[in-house]
Amino acid sequence: MVLGKQILALTCCLSLLPVTTMAQSETQGSFSDYVAVLKQEAADKGFSQQTIDAVFPKIKMFKKAKATKNNQAETPVTLETYLPQVVPQSKVDLARAFYKQHYAELEKIGKRYGVQPRFIVALLGIESNLGQSPANYPVLSVTASLAYEGQRETYFRSEFFAALKIIDQGGFSFADLKSNATGSMGKAFFLPSVYLSYAQDGDGDGKKDIWGNSSDALASVAYYLQQTGWKESETWGRQVWVPKQFVPSVASLSVKKTFNEWQALGVRRFDGSDLPKREDMQISMVMPDGINGRKYLVYDNYRGLLQWNASDYFAISVTYLSERIKYPPII
Structure with missing residues (x-):
């Protein structure tokens, strides 16, 4: 799901239709x-x-369709219900254990790309459950089938040829390139075109194996964030409190103010204390659930997460997991 930036939000909503219709x-x-x-x-x-002779005889119609449930009332989703579902304690435990296991490697990758390791792990945790989410389908069959289905033919046709290019460049076979049902590949859930732009050789073995090599997957995610303009000296943002008379129209990524300017509007840290006293940052506010929901002041790194997936719910779930990785300290 990111430069020609293909947004990975796609992975949440696409499905394949049967061969008919x-x-x-x-x-x-x-x-x-x-x-x-x-x-x-x-x-x-x-x-x-x-490459053509090796690949095309193996391409088959991908018939697995995501089942849809009819006649069910929609359940309203807010961050209060979404975060516990997307970031349950089991995912927090998994992410913290992964962070501890790969600590030395994460420190090297974080320094190389200028991205704090907890965000790398959190992004992988939300996107692919740290590589544990199923992604076992041949990506060329998946993208060819999605193109054939026709709703986004040009898009998936382009992804098909991007996947073919990965094989043609050498090092990977048809069987190596596995994806989920929407064409997102490996532990990093990169679409083929994203792989071509961002995949990295994390351990120096000459391959960019985001499927079986954690170093490559971690480095690829770090490089992607680096290319969005990630700032190692900053975090992502903070949850805040606003007064009753606060005007919600200023809660927009298009509106940027300093901490002092937000302070003057009555915004405070979530615990009621003053905001940081600094003038060197331009900050926006987001209220994904409106004035009655959670409010956040967000920084440029948050905008980088939105380039991966243009959803406040997604970005906040990544940042929430990153905070759970950070506190209490692991090392």
């Missing part, structure tokens, strides 16, 4: 016919014949 009516042909067109396009684009 829309797909065949829109493409006017079978899936095998569609793959034949992709094969000819691959040749026209200059992919090696060796």
